[in-house]
Amino acid sequence: MPITNQKLHSATFKKLKNLTNTEEINFDNTLMTAIMGPNGCGKSTIIHALACSFKPLEQPELIRDNYKFSTHFFLSTSDYNWSGSAFTLKISYRNERAVHNRVEVEYAKVDRWTPIYDRRPERHVEYIGISSCAPRIENESSISIVLFEREEIDVDLKNWIVAKAGFVFNKTYTDYSKRLKTRKQYIGVRSGEIEYSSLAMGAGEQRVFFMLEKLYLSPKGTLFLVDEIDLLLHTDALNRLLDVIYERASNKDIQVIFTSHRESILDYRKDRLSIIHLYQSQNRTLYFDRTTPAAIQRLTGQVPRDISVYVEDDLSKFIIEKIASEFGIRRYLKVSLYGCASNSFTIAAALIMQNKNVENTLIVLDGDEYPNIEEKQRQIKSKLSGTEVDNPQKRESALDIIRQYNLQENEKPEQRISRLILSLNENDHETSEVQNTVRGIVNPRDTHDFVDQAIEQLGYGRESGLTKIIDKAAIADDWPEFTAQIREWMEDIAPRFRE
Numbered sequence: 186m187p188i189t190n191q192k193l194h195s196a197t198f199k200k201l202k203n204l205t206n207t208e209e210i211n212f213d214n215t216l217m218t219a220i221m222g223p224n225g226c227g228k229s230t231i232i233h234a235l236a237c238s239f240k241p242l243e244q245p246e247l248i249r250d251n252y253k254f255s256t257h258f259f260l261s262t263s264d265y266n267w268s269g270s271a272f273t274l275k276i277s278y279r280n281e282r283a284v285h286n287r288v289e290v291e292y293a294k295v296d297r298w299t300p301i302y303d304r305r306p307e308r309h310v311e312y313i314g315i316s317s318c319a320p321r322i323e324n325e326s327s328i329s330i331v332l333f334e335r336e337e338i339d340v341d342l343k344n345w346i347v348a349k350a351g352f353v354f355n356k357t358y359t360d361y362s363k364r365l366k367t368r369k370q371y372i373g374v375r376s377g378e379i380e381y382s383s384l385a386m387g388a389g390e391q392r393v394f395f396m397l398e399k400l401y402l403s404p405k406g407t408l409f410l411v412d413e414i415d416l417l418l419h420t421d422a423l424n425r426l427l428d429v430i431y432e433r434a435s436n437k438d439i440q441v442i443f444t445s446h447r448e449s450i451l452d453y454r455k456d457r458l459s460i461i462h463l464y465q466s467q468n469r470t471l472y473f474d475r476t477t478p479a480a481i482q483r484l485t486g487q488v489p490r491d492i493s494v495y496v497e498d499d500l501s502k503f504i505i506e507k508i509a510s511e512f513g514i515r516r517y518l519k520v521s522l523y524g525c526a527s528n529s530f531t532i533a534a535a536l537i538m539q540n541k542n543v544e545n546t547l548i549v550l551d552g553d554e555y556p557n558i559e560e561k562q563r564q565i566k567s568k569l570s571g572t573e574v575d576n577p578q579k580r581e582s583a584l585d586i587i588r589q590y591n592l593q594e595n596e597k598p599e600q601r602i603s604r605l606i607l608s609l610n611e612n613d614h615e616t617s618e619v620q621n622t623v624r625g626i627v628n629p630r631d632t633h634d635f636v637d638q639a640i641e642q643l644g645y646g647r648e649s650g651l652t653k654i655i656d657k658a659a660i661a662d663d664w665p666e667f668t669a670q671i672r673e674w675m676e677d678i679a680p681r682f683r684e
Contacts, residue, residue: 187242187243187244187307188242188278188279188280188306188307188308189278189279189405189406190277190278190279190284190406191276191277191278191306191307191308191406191408191440192276192277192278192440193212193235193274193275193276193408193440193442194211194212194213194274194275194276194277194287195209195210195211195212195213195274195275196209196210196212196231196234196235196272196273196274196275197209197210197272197273198210198227198231198234198271198272198470199271199272199273200269200270200271200272201227201230201234201270201271201272202227202230202270203225203226203227203230203465203470204227204230204231204272204470205465205468205469205470206468206469206470207469207470207471207472208471208472208531208567208568209275210231210461210472211459211474212440212442212459214459215456215457215458215459216431216434216435216439216440216441216457217427217430217431217434217441217442217443217457217458217459218441218442218443218458218459218460218461219414219443219444219445219450219458219459219460219461220232220442220443220444220445220461220463221444221445221446221450221460221461221462221463222462222463222464225465226463226464226465226470227463227465227470228444228463229412229413229444231442231444232312232410232411232412232442232443232444233257233258233259234254234258234272234292235274235310235408235410235442236252236257236258236310236312236410237252237253237254237257237258237259238274238290238292238305238306239305239306239307239308239310239408240302240303240305240306240307241307241309241310242307242308242309242404243307244404247309247404249309249310249311250312251302252310252312253298253302254267254292254294254298255297255298259294259298266294267294267298268294268295268296269294269295270292270293270294271291271292271293271294272291272292272293273289273290273291273292274289274290274292275287275288275289275290276288276290276306278306278307278308288306290305290306308406308407308408309403309404309406309407309408310407310408310409310410311399311400311403311407311408311409311410312410312411312412313392313395313396313399313410313411313412314412315412315413315416335362335363335373336362336363336370337362337363338361338362338363342398342401342402343360343361343362345397345401346361346394346397346398346401347359347360347361347374349397349429350374350390350393350394350397352425352428352429353393353397353422353425353426353429354390354393354422354425355421355422355425356376357376357377358374358375358376359375359376359377360373360374360375360380361373361374361394362374371383371384372391372394372395372398374386374394387417388417389416389417389418389422392416392417393418393422393426396411396426397429400429400430400433400439401433403437403439404437405437405438405439406437406438406439406440407437407439407440408439408440408442409430409434409439409440409441409442410441410442410443411441411442411443411444412443412444413443413444413445413446414426414443414444414445415445415446415447415450420447420449423447423449423450424449424453427453427457427458431457431458451475455475459474459475460474460475461473461474462474462475464535466535466538466539467538467539468538469538471531471534471535471568472531473523473524473528473531473532474524474525474527474528475524475525491517491545491682492509492514492517492518492519492545492546492547492678492682493519493521493545493546493547494518494519494520494521494546494547494548494549495520495521495522495523495529495532495546495547495548495549496520496521496522496523496549497522497523497524497525497526497529497549497550497551498522498551499522499647499651500598500599500602500636500651501549501551501590501598502520502522503651503652503654503655504590504598504655504668504671505518505520505549505671506518506520507655507656507659508668508671508672508675509675511659511672512672512675512676512679513679514675514678514679514682517682523548526550526551526554526555527554527564529548529549529550529587530561530564530565530567530568530583530587531568532548533548533565533568533583533584533586533587534565534568534569534579534583536583536586537569537579537582537583538569538579543582543586544678545678545681546586547586547588547671547674548586548587548588549587549588549589549590549671550587550588550589550590551589551590551592551597551598552589552590552591552592552598553592553595553596553597553598556589556592558584561584561587562580562584565580565583565584566580568583569583588670588671588674589670590667590668590670590671591666591667591668591669591670592667597632597635599632599633599634599635599636600632600635601667602635602636602654602655602658603623603626603635603636603639604663605657605658605661605663605664605667606619606620606623606654606657606658606661607620607623607624608661608662608663609657609660609661611660616657618643619639619643619653619654619657622639622642622643623635623639625642626638626639636651636654639654640653640654
């Protein structure tokens with residue numbers, strides 16, 4: 186019986202090229218994971234390491250490259266032999282009736298790579314690299330007419346690729362086949378009255394067909410790796426390709442991990458795609474869950490304004506800007522969105538490890554997650570782990586730049602904003618309209634709708650709507666209590682900017 190039910194849960198890199206002392210990078214959240222970050226941060230290194238971490242399944246009908254560290258992506262040279270490289274994967278799989286859950290597999294290079302290649306865990310891996318972007322015409326040596334022999338392919342494969350490629354590129358394909366020229370193989374397609382081979386294709390179109398065929402032929406449980414998935418694709422085509430990949434991955438239990446530089450990926454569906462941002466500090470590689478490049482760019486030290494505040498979402502951004510206006514320091518403020526709450530501790534740790542001047546820096550939590558000091562201490566300790574003598578002081582410094590809104594138990598910020606607005610006693614028509622709209626939101630889809638539905642029903646755009654909602658909430662009697670921790674911090678720093 187072959188190995189089945191393979192799952193990659195996480196990877197932790199002690200040292201591999203630019204990856205150093207990473208946290209445990211999680212791949213469990215969704216079937217698809219995007220790895221993002223600036224050039225040289227280690228995105229492709231992760232993909233290459235995963236490709237080499239598994240040996241092919243012992244099924245002769247499954248043909249794939251047997252990627253090995255020493256012969257593919259991690260070749261030793263006279264300059265560097267990879268000695269000292271080490272990382273750990275957590276995987277699960279089933280071997281007949283025996284279920285192996287969250288097994289740790291350690292990979293390292295001393296004199297040679299371990300484990301030996303035949304003792305690696307088994308899994309079918311498909312790797313699609315940047316070389317698949319090269320147009321076939323650039324590698325063609327013929328100087329006269331190219332004579333092809335047509336080779337038909339499986340009907341189900343043909344129909345699926347024709348349909349999915351048409352969806353990706355928003356055009357109609359009616360045929361897909363193979364073309365043979367001596368020992369070389371090309372693809373051929375028909376669209377309308379035109380029939381052409383990959384020698385006449387654009388590189389993006391060629392790569393999508395190549396990717397779709399690999400995806401269709403991948404067996405259940407495949408680890409599907411793509412380096413720079415967005416290359417040569419328009420944003421709409423990329424989003425459609427992700428839809429196709431997710432659909433196939435769901436049907437075949439395929440785990441997909443790819444790298445990308447395209448910021449539009451951040452807008453793709455959160456229920457389908459997890460996003461990991463890598464960031465290199467001085468002595469450690471950090472990662473963020475689905476944050477924005479702007480938040481990470483703020484860590485580089487290129488700060489155009491003097492007060493830096495990091496928040497979870499745009500609602501919090503407007504709250505912070507309102508408070509800063511009340512203290513007369515709005516023009517000095519730069520607010521960056523960092524995404525999920527756990528990223529706040531990563532940012533705090535990164536700033537402290539870089540010895541940044543954090544005197545005018547604040548990280549704001551919504552307050553519904555990690556509400557007490559013990560939970561915050563645990564999170565900071567996981568980011569600033571180790572036994573260095575100054576680590577306790579670093580953890581204390583990191584915690585010192587984190588504040589949160591004051592919420593009741595199990596309350597969300599959107600609910601508090603709603604309650605603040607409903608508590609107003611003003612009799613003007615504008616306030617009454619906002620109150621009546623908020624009061625009518627009784628059974629929202631989620632807590633965000635306490636604000637989102639109000640903005641939509643009032644007919645405002647997002648920014649003007651948030652401004653209106655926060656302006657109303659800010660005149661409520663309980664506004665100072667709700668924002669007390671942030672107000673205390675701003676009141677303390679405000680004199681530095683009013684001198």
